[in-house]
Amino acid sequence: SYDLTQPPSVSVSPGQTARIPCSGDGLPSQYAYWYQQRPGQAPVLLIFKDKERPSGIPERFSGSSSGTTATLTVSGVQAEDEADYYCQSQDITSTYVIFGGGTKLTVL
């Protein structure tokens, strides 16, 4: 297995763009998924298969992946986007599910 590494925190002002990276050795061959979690709530799927957005997720959330790094981009950040964000993938054999340690997005 391998680890998914995220920065503990990212801070942006309202209206700016936040980028949250997730690095892992398995990402060149495995999809990345992104979740948003607000306090006291279950995680919500934001991005699947690197860059696809489930229905109902605002367009300001986007994903990309290149090499060993996947990135969640939040364009035009709003106060309501303040939350914890987690990346997720699988090990090389697709047997185990792996979560990153999470990034707290603070809207200044």
Next chain:
Amino acid sequence: EVQLVESGGGLVQPGGSLRLSCVASGFTFRKNWMHWVRQAPGKGPVWVSRIKGDGSGVSYADSVEGRFTISRDNADNTLYLQMNSLRVEDTAVYFCARDKAGLDSWGQGTLVIVSS
């Protein structure tokens, strides 16, 4: 509307056992892989286990292998997690989640506290 409702959590002593349940509705349960994910207080989510739609394939995190057993009853649309030999470090909120191109639906979680 997809709904997942967990139950069975509680306070248990180290070395004890619990069985968690997750009742699913609003989708064809047998067609989806299902997962258990846990989250300790103040920490991020950690994957625990998953099971294939027909129950023929399962996998576990190393930390619970040999102690936890995932199963499902497709006739009752219910997912289970049998937890034995519980440790203090198993204390967490346990979520069940549906796998449909990512974990796209989650329950509200059930709290397991392992303490003497």
